[in-house]
Amino acid sequence: MQQLVTPSRKTMTLNLTEAEMKALDELSATKDISKTAVLRQALRLYQMVEARIARGEKLFFEHDVTKQKAELMVL
Amino acid sequence: MSERTAIYLKDRKAGKLVEATLIDGVTRDEIENAEAAWKPFLEEQLKRMQAQGIPKERWPQHRHWDWRQKQEATEQYLAYRMFGIECQLQMQGLMLVLTAGRHCRIESHKGKPLAYIHFLAAAPWNLPGILAEPRFGLVGSILLATAIHLSLEEEFQGRIGLHSLPQADEWYRNSCGMSDLGCDPAVQNLRYFEMTPEQASEFLKVR
Numbered sequence: 001m002q003q004l005v006t007p008s009r010k011t012m013t014l015n016l017t018e019a020e021m022k023a024l025d026e027l028s029a030t031k032d033i034s035k036t037a038v039l040r041q042a043l044r045l046y047q048m049v050e051a052r053i054a055r056g057e058k059l060f061f062e063h064d065v066t067k068q069k070a071e072l073m074v075l
Numbered sequence: 076m077s078e079r080t081a082i083y084l085k086d087r088k089a090g091k092l093v094e095a096t097l098i099d100g101v102t103r104d105e106i107e108n109a110e111a112a113w114k115p116f117l118e119e120q121l122k123r124m125q126a127q128g129i130p131k132e133r134w135p136q137h138r139h140w141d142w143r144q145k146q147e148a149t150e151q152y153l154a155y156r157m158f159g160i161e162c163q164l165q166m167q168g169l170m171l172v173l174t175a176g177r178h179c180r181i182e183s184h185k186g187k188p189l190a191y192i193h194f195l196a197a198a199p200w201n202l203p204g205i206l207a208e209p210r211f212g213l214v215g216s217i218l219l220a221t222a223i224h225l226s227l228e229e230e231f232q233g234r235i236g237l238h239s240l241p242q243a244d245e246w247y248r249n250s251c252g253m254s255d256l257g258c259d260p261a262v263q264n265l266r267y268f269e270m271t272p273e274q275a276s277e278f279l280k281v282r
Contacts, residue, residue, distance in 0.1 A: 044153040
């Protein structure tokens with residue numbers, strides 16, 4: 001099978017603080033993906049979260065064992 | 076935006092490969108046309124199965140899936156990708172993949188991102204469980220290979236995951252070589268399957 005056609009992409013320069021860059025580096029290392037891929041993931045999740053909050057939904061985290069739920073505040 | 080790639084399906088009756096198109100970014104019109112063809116065919120076959128006394132356990136377990144609704148619910152999100160296979164002017168299979176927020180459960184890749192196949196279905200006339208002689212083969216394999224290619228494109232190294240309906244468990248486990256991580260009480264107790272980069276590479280090699 002042929003590979004998927006990669007959509008055309010645009011380049012931008014990103015200015016981050018040292019702490020932000022450190023967090024990005026750590027995520028990139030932990031997830032084993034490039035920093036660009038981390039930011040792409042973050043954008044997709046943020047877009048989905050924003051759209052659902054705009055629809056009146058809330059974002060919760062549930063503890064795997066205790067099943068305790070905590071609402072995540074999205075600013 | 077929609078991208079189209081030439082692929083081949085197996086025409087089971089003719090016993091040869093036929094040209095088809097893989098669509099990345101299936102449009103609303105294409106989904107509506109697919110549903111307009113799939114639903115009446117499926118309803119007709121279900122009536123036949125009922126008349127023949129075939130137990131409901133053998134009816135397709137995804138017969139209630141509404142692809143129009145799935146498309147409407149996800150089309151605005153970057154994280155979702157909808158793929159389809161078109162052949163002889165009809166949709167032969169559809170797949171919805173989530174590309175953000177899902178992570179591997181297999182210990183050796185735990186926490187690493189993967190492409191999660193939310194839904195994958197072949198057109199009802201391609202299902203061996205419905206017809207003695209289904210029309211096209213390779214639909215499921217090509218869609219699964221597409222999810223692997225998407226995972227590679229996303230830098231997930233071919234890792235994919237999915238929850239399987241019981242009728243498809245054996246296919247994912249034995250034909251596709253995915254790891255069976257058991258029943259998931261969080262998702263209707265469906266079995267959860269994952270493919271590691273090594274398994275993905277093996278899957279692509281033999282196809």
